Amino acid sequence: MLNFRNDYGAGCIPEILEEIKNNNNIVHTGYGLDEQCEKAKEVIHSKMPDNDVDIYFVQEGTQANIVMIRCALKSYEAVIAPDTGHIVRHETGAIEATGHKVIIVPNHDGKITPDEVQKTYESHMIDSEKCVLPKMVYISNCTELGTVYKREELEALHAKCQELGLYLIMDGDRMNTVLMSGVDYTLNDLPKWCDMFSIGGTKAGALFGEAVIVSNPELKPNFRYVLRQSAALIARGWLLGVQFRALFENDAFYKNAAHEIELAQQIQSFLHDNGYSLLIRSETNLVFPVLTKEQFEYLAEYVDFDVWEKRDDMLIIRLVTSWSTTQEEVDQLCTYLKKASELV
Amino acid sequence: MLNFRNDYGAGCIPEILEEIKNNNNIVHTGYGLDEQCEKAKEVIHSKMPDNDVDIYFVQEGTQANIVMIRCALKSYEAVIAPDTGHIVRHETGAIEATGHKVIIVPNHDGKITPDEVQKTYESHMIDSEKCVLPKMVYISNCTELGTVYKREELEALHAKCQELGLYLIMDGDRMNTVLMSGVDYTLNDLPKWCDMFSIGGTKAGALFGEAVIVSNPELKPNFRYVLRQSAALIARGWLLGVQFRALFENDAFYKNAAHEIELAQQIQSFLHDNGYSLLIRSETNLVFPVLTKEQFEYLAEYVDFDVWEKRDDMLIIRLVTSWSTTQEEVDQLCTYLKKASELV
Amino acid sequence: MLNFRNDYGAGCIPEILEEIKNNNNIVHTGYGLDEQCEKAKEVIHSKMPDNDVDIYFVQEGTQANIVMIRCALKSYEAVIAPDTGHIVRHETGAIEATGHKVIIVPNHDGKITPDEVQKTYESHMIDSEKCVLPKMVYISNCTELGTVYKREELEALHAKCQELGLYLIMDGDRMNTVLMSGVDYTLNDLPKWCDMFSIGGTKAGALFGEAVIVSNPELKPNFRYVLRQSAALIARGWLLGVQFRALFENDAFYKNAAHEIELAQQIQSFLHDNGYSLLIRSETNLVFPVLTKEQFEYLAEYVDFDVWEKRDDMLIIRLVTSWSTTQEEVDQLCTYLKKASELV
Amino acid sequence: MLNFRNDYGAGCIPEILEEIKNNNNIVHTGYGLDEQCEKAKEVIHSKMPDNDVDIYFVQEGTQANIVMIRCALKSYEAVIAPDTGHIVRHETGAIEATGHKVIIVPNHDGKITPDEVQKTYESHMIDSEKCVLPKMVYISNCTELGTVYKREELEALHAKCQELGLYLIMDGDRMNTVLMSGVDYTLNDLPKWCDMFSIGGTKAGALFGEAVIVSNPELKPNFRYVLRQSAALIARGWLLGVQFRALFENDAFYKNAAHEIELAQQIQSFLHDNGYSLLIRSETNLVFPVLTKEQFEYLAEYVDFDVWEKRDDMLIIRLVTSWSTTQEEVDQLCTYLKKASELV
Known part of the structure; x- marks a missing residue:
């Protein structure tokens, strides 16, 4: 057959197994405060050198979405997502379980457009506090349909979000395929457009794990509290560090x-x-x-x-x-x- | 001008002011355990004599929806509602704030059809635990568009919900207009079709207040816990009792x-x-x-x-x-x- | 017998019934945006003229506590309360239902002391993100034991909260008894010490209702969203306005x-x-x-x-x-x- | 140094690395539905052959506690825990974030006694719906103080819980040390006493992972929904399967x-x-x-x-x-x- x-049925790249083996005899500090995680953060940061970002590692994709949304929204604030969005249908209501509404808008080839954001924002503001307050836009890049946001699409979406006071977050579950799809932007551009985003490891050659990048300074404080509350810190956090090192150090x-x-x-x-x-x-x-x-x-x-x-x-x-x-x-x-x- | x-800009019917005045000098038991509430329940029950129901009074409509949904759903269960539904857009995410997703389906003249329920249920079950589990259907009667469910529509919706193991709840914010719109059913029929429903007082001549009717025996236990947790029990609960008595005793x-x-x-x-x-x-x-x-x-x-x-x-x-x-x-x-x- | x-078994003061009657024939704007509420806010504000505060009205006490806590805390932040506190035992977990932990400390005559706050804060900070982040102190004044905070106690508690970066909120369910108990402070002092507080109407001669006072500017934006999400806005909001006017205009x-x-x-x-x-x-x-x-x-x-x-x-x-x-x-x-x- | x-600073036992390597080239079904998980369940089940239990694997300990509590409690139900309990102080309010109060009682050598359960239950029932409804007892075995529940202690606690209609759940983060501490019970006894319990892998020689055992039939349905909503299902679920196989097949x-x-x-x-x-x-x-x-x-x-x-x-x-x-x-x-x- x-x-x-x-893209997760098969295992990880051999380098990762090797690195786990090499680190298995070393005593590491727990919960992501170890040297491997530090080094992994350094190498990821080297891919976005123009940006002052905080980097964390979580176990999987739904967790990445939970922590990004939970850390940013007040009780009455909501996230706008295209109807194809992973948080809309495929996370068993994990976002709503944190108390927040996901406002669904029609997708265009899996993407959300500034126009849809504008329309949704307006239709919510007209009724003011009767509706939730839209405060964030969630996109997947690549999308669930395999399409990729172009540079100008991200710039326009970013500009619209800035105009309306919305956070823009990007689910980068399959981020690696975006970056190699021929787009004229790199990881270094993303922190300028996105307040937070994730970089998937699971589907990029790791065993498990996603990196979460926080670029908006107002979202940085106390992020580890959000991680811990969301069960997103494993004791042997170094496992995530070595995986992301192995993925990025030789550009696997x-x-x-x-x-x-x-x-x-x-x-x-x-x-x-x-x-x-x-x-x-x-x-x-x-x-x-x-x-x-x-x-x-x-x-x-x-x-x-x-x-x-x-x-x-x-x-x-x-x-x-x-x-x-x-x-x-x-x-x-x-x-x-x-x-x-x-x-x- | x-x-x-x-239908809530003007005040209440005079009988209610009279009754509040009459009861104001009497010492009542607190939090809805008073005689006025008992009598109000009796007269409401007399309108649905064939049914064994529990009756409670809450302050307003969003609260009625919160307690009905909160009491019934497990963390991963969701409620299906038409896009025109009050819980969808006009309650500031109050339902999601209890942790539950509202699954939105297209309305037909403000109503939801068994077909839409079937389609939505199926599309969710196909992916099993990736999606929330649909467990409840929410309808408004009359709808937000002023339309009214016909007897056969309610029978069909009830049958569909039974078939799929879904609760059916009815937001009866303007229930009185339904019952006088020429339909061939009465309050006495509703408990057979709905697991829970509300009867609006605010828009029916009262100052404030909604009755919540629980007919499904499995939803009855500990309902007052849900009310208290939802801040839905006021100290002078008799205020709600006298209002519903005044509304129902002379058929106002x-x-x-x-x-x-x-x-x-x-x-x-x-x-x-x-x-x-x-x-x-x-x-x-x-x-x-x-x-x-x-x-x-x-x-x-x-x-x-x-x-x-x-x-x-x-x-x-x-x-x-x-x-x-x-x-x-x-x-x-x-x-x-x-x-x-x-x-x- | x-x-x-x-102090809520009996009814309200006659002036309130009179005012409700007088207003019952007038068409009011809904949901607390009416003239009666405006006037009530003015007269309450006249009791604290040195302060720039926002004033809202909710139906009852648990609701007041819910909105004050929900509006202020992030998901991982918690509120410190004395073991006698109303939110600890008598609100059916309403605060936890908003997702926030209530950290319980021993009471001293129903009160919480700066020392207890300090100890609790320290014991939580030692383990950093393993524990919730204490961000708020909740007190009742008068306390559930009928005792009253002295001026110097409030000053000390306020100073401690400022030092540690904690909000101080006061449940003023029976605030009127505090102010007439012989203390050397008035309503005008409270906004300097408390970031938010409530003023009870239910036990002060009204039929129902609490005022919520927001003095900390960072907590003011979008407060009506929190109210609406918490089902704390009734359609005939003027009912609360007239009651608080009647309580305050002639000092009842x-x-x-x-x-x-x-x-x-x-x-x-x-x-x-x-x-x-x-x-x-x-x-x-x-x-x-x-x-x-x-x-x-x-x-x-x-x-x-x-x-x-x-x-x-x-x-x-x-x-x-x-x-x-x-x-x-x-x-x-x-x-x-x-x-x-x-x-x- | x-x-x-x-007990998690160092790595895992060599057999686990070996097994991960062996399985890395095989295509597995995702999200815990693979053969390795099936085999791991079989071998764990062989340690409790007298019981009909469901077995699941999650990433870490807080997650295990979240899913056990979230799956069982209604919105107004609470869990009783000793003040030393891990869910009380060291999970950043993760349980409260699911909406549920943790009722804290004094520990006795890290343990909770039937007497404390009885007292707490009574004190809550006296005020009925003013308080949360105690519905679950949480214990750690071994406790956070390294002590171990004796057979008769567990039997007594189980009997008390049965009497009062409470679920008993056991956090088995270091369960392996319990079973080798000289107690006269085995894994095979636990499902009779506990409605759910966890078996820690992280501190028992694995890289990460906990098993969650559900023995109470009423808690079994739809458990995978709870897992998915809690971000507790990783794509390569086989990683957990191979680890638990390696731990149990040769009694490591x-x-x-x-x-x-x-x-x-x-x-x-x-x-x-x-x-x-x-x-x-x-x-x-x-x-x-x-x-x-x-x-x-x-x-x-x-x-x-x-x-x-x-x-x-x-x-x-x-x-x-x-x-x-x-x-x-x-x-x-x-x-x-x-x-x-x-x-x-």
Whole structure:
């Protein structure tokens, strides 16, 4: 069975196992105050040298979203998110469980636009305290649909947020694929646009872990209190430090992304060339072909993947490449896709 | 200035002032455990004699919604509501502040249909624990658009909720207008369909207060704990008791509604006959004409009302009658509407 | 049966009923934005002319505590309260339900001392983010034991809070009794010491309602959002306005307190002179005699009161006077107390 | 510098690194639904064969407490804990952040007694809904003071909880040390007494992770929803599976504990024999000597440890052994302790 279900099914890069082994005999200070975390912060900071940021490590993605939102919002403040946003549907109400409303707006190719932010803000302010106070915009980059925010989109969104007094936070679960997708910005630009953002390790070659970057000075104080309250500090915090060091010191973080995008784009082109419709033109490691029932059934025998959506008689599936996906697996997948394309 | 802004701007019916005065010299047990509350419960219960229900009184509408939802849902359970629902936009995130997500679905004339419930339920169950667990359906009756659920609509919604294991709760903020709108059901039918519902006093002729009716036996235990935690028990709870007695003992609750519907329907017919568009055909005491900017400006000089929505160049306003609105006021309003209609 | 159970069993002062009646025919703006509320704020402000404060009205005491705490604390911040504090035991966890820990410290005659605050603060800071961050001190004045903070106690507590960066809030449920207990401070002093405080109406002669005073400028923005989210804005907000006007415009607020303290102190002296022990020397309208079982049973036949605590074979009861308690009732109570004193 | 600061400073047992490496090349189902977790559950279940339990794995200890409490309590229900309990002071208000009050009672050698439970329950029920409803008892075993519940203590506590309708949950952060401390019960007994409990991996030789055992059938449904909402499911859940397999398949879980208790008891005896006072007679891997300032300063030069408490001029420190502590380290520590004992 070929695995194109997700980018966390397989394990981590070998360097990380090596580093965990090397550090396992050393006594570390607990809860993220160790040297490995310090070094990991240094190397991450070296990727955004123009910025004065605080850096933390948490176990996983929902936790990153919880701590960013919990640290920033007052009880009556809310976060605006596109309907495709991970916090909207796939975190079991974790944000609402912290007491905050998620205001949902329509996505445009998985993204949120300044116009949508403006409209939502206005419609809430008209009724003043009858509505929650919009205070934050949440975006995913790359989006849940594999699309990527362009420089000018982020600049415009940032400008709109500044104008309206909103925080902008970015869920960077698959941030590495963004940075290697051909955009004309780097990690160094993000702190200027975002008050906080996360950098995913789990899907970038680590075993687990996300970095949380806080750039807005007013959100920095007491951040470790928020982490601790959210169960986001593990005793052996050095585990996160060594993973992020290993990802960034030799740029595995970037190289893994380049590899998986290359393979995903091969698949996407192949699909296009062979008459498949696509839900959307993805720019990263996610591909969304539209299948007939027959194609779906044929493919499901040989390939493991997720169903994204059902539409009438068609099924939209999601194919995902990861750092460990091989060219051979992609070639084999294309063979199956070819045969499936001839089924109808 | 004519007042058609809302149904709580004016005061209460005289009988209530009289009863408060009569009870003011008596020492009552505190926090709703007094004789007046007991009697009020009896007379309300007499309107639904076939049902074994618990009855409580709270101060206002958001509080009623908070206690109904807080008492029933586990941390990961959510309530489905139409996008027009009061809990969705007009309670400053009070429901989310209790930790629960409100799942928004499209309204149909202000209502939610079994189909929408089914679709939403399914789309959430497909991803199981990634999504919140839908466990409750919230409806307003009458709706925020002045429409009323028909018997068969409630039966169908109830059946769907039973099928899917969902609670059905009804926000009865303007329940009195429902019952006098010509429906073929009475208060006595509601406990069969709804696990909990509220009966509004504030907009029915009282100074303040809502009754909360709990019919589902599994939701009855410890309800006063929920009330107390929600600051929903005032020391002089007898104030609520006397108000609901006064509303129900001589059927002022019903008579007030009949009066305000009669007047609102006069306005609605007049609008229709004079070439105005309506946002919707209301069945209660809310009327939603669509005005040009010129009409709006003219009318706003003489009449106090709310703007409901702006659409391109048109303004949809809301006109509301109350128990204290007079025929003279309606006639005068119609005169203004007539003139306004000639402006374009 | 004589009623000495509480100070809210009986009704309100007649002026309030009169004013409600007078206002009942007027159309008011909703949710506390009416003229009556404005005038009430003016007259309350006239009692603290040296201060720039915001004033709001809520329905009852737990609500006042909820809004003061919810508006000020971040998710990981906590409020320090004496073990006798109302928020500690008698609000069904309403504060914790907003997500905040209440840190309990021993009371000294119902009060909290700067020393206890210092010790608690230090013990929490030693472990930094493992503990919640103490950010607020909650006191009741008068206390639940009927004692009153002296000027120098409040000054010292204020100074300590300033030193440690803590907000000081005061639950003024029975504030009127404080101000008439012989203290050398007035309402005008409180905003200098407290960041927020409440002024109780319910136990001061109103039907219901508490004023919430916000003096710290950083806590002022968006306060109505907190009110609305907490279901603390009733549609007919003018009801609260007229009550506080009636309490303050002719100083009924103060006169009622003087009356009930005078009577309570008569009772306390009588108890003392007749050989009863007292739990504490109360300075307000609460009296706490210690009774034997026989005395208790005798008294309970003729007088309605609360049991405060059981200690071995003794019962501590609470006797409360209110604005409507008469000299005759006190004399009659003393007759019973006299007889009871001879029982042992 | 000798390390006796805690039992998580050093790494995990080698078998775990080996197993992670072995599994790193395999594609696993995500979020704890993989084969490794299944096998880990089987082997843990084999240690409690008489019980029908559900088993889950979470990242760390606060998370385990959050999910156990969040899954069981209604909004107005509270958990009783001894003042030494981890949830009381060392989780940054994480439990209150889920909306629930922690009711604090005095500890007896770190434990809670049925008497304290009874007293607290009664004192809360007397005021009924004014207080939170006690619904759960939280204990740590071993306690934060290194003491262990005896069989008869657990039976009595269980019986009391059953009598009063309370859940009993056990924080088993250092459960392995309990089971090897000489008690006459095993894991197989715990589900009969506890509705839920955790088994710590972090301090038992794993890198991270706790098992959560649910034995009460009414708490079993939808548990994964609670996990997901609490950010307690990592993508590579197999990491937790392999760790618990490695701990239990060859009984490393037990052997590590035997080793660390043996060493800790050596230290404790040595302290006793050399004239040191002890805060308490620990039965596990925690030792609490009382030092003079001079002793403290001397020792702090050579040994890394935590300060537990300051009392007047004395300092109580905490010495902790772990699976990786060696006999040589203990011998060296004793040399230092010997010298320190001669300082006064």
